[in-house]
Amino acid sequence: MLLTKFQKALAAKFSLKNLGAPTHFLGIEIVPTQSGLFLTQHHYIRDLLHSNNMHEAKPVTTPQATTCDLATTGDASTCDITIYRKLVGSLQYLSLTIPDIAFSVNKLSQYMQAPTGLHMQVAKRILRYLKGTIDFGLHLRKSNSLQLHAFCDLDWAGDSRDMKSTGAYIVYLGSNPISWSCKKQTTVPKSSTKA
Known part of the structure; x- marks a missing residue:
């Protein structure tokens, strides 16, 4: 009722077109459920896996190994900085609906200036984690x-x-x-x- 009144008030002043309930917004798929909304980016994850040749990689259960020390020095020439930055930027975008990768992605973001092969390996491990959790997302429930x-x-x-x-x-x-x-x-x- 309130939404209908609001739409009519806006339509009186502006040209509006009602497109119905949203299904996608900025690459995030919005799926209505009986208890609320499910937000997922599984199409984006699939595209990311394919563009990084990780679509056939073996999934892992955690986004980062607990014993991995990213501060260890390494040879920066073993990592393509452009590919690394693009991948980490994509992973940052994915943390909108998959908050459990936020810590690992933050750690990788601290090495944008001179990433090494180790940093790229950790980024690819996150991709392997995403492959195993491709259908995960945020379920927003009515409450x-x-x-x-x-x-x-x-x-x-x-x-x-x-x-x-x-x-x-x-x-x-x-x-x-x-x-x-x-x-x-x-x-x-x-x-x-x-x-």
Whole structure:
């Protein structure tokens, strides 16, 4: 009722065309479900896998290995910087509907100036993770709850080069994630409280 009135008020002042319910928005597929909306980017993931020759790669269950130290020095000539930047940019876009890759993509983004073969391997591991989770996305459910829940974590001095931590958070409104971020801190924390 309110939406119809709003549309009529806009149509009185502007030329409007009602295209119906959205199915795609900026590469994100919007699928209505009985309990809400499902947002997915599986077409974008398929295209990304094909353009990087990873469509037949073996899937993995995590986006990044826990033992991988990206700060180790390596030969930057073993990595095509243009391909690396394009891939990491695409992965950043995918974190809109797949927040579980945000931490790994943030770590890779810190090496845009001089990536090595190791950094490209980690980026390709994320592609392998996406291959196994291609149908994942965000399910936004109808809810009457307006309770906010926030969770945060950080890797304590995770960068061995400058001892800075990378922190991440996710905020839920009811059962729906509404905001998330992963960011390297600007200062070196002296305690876990400051971090």
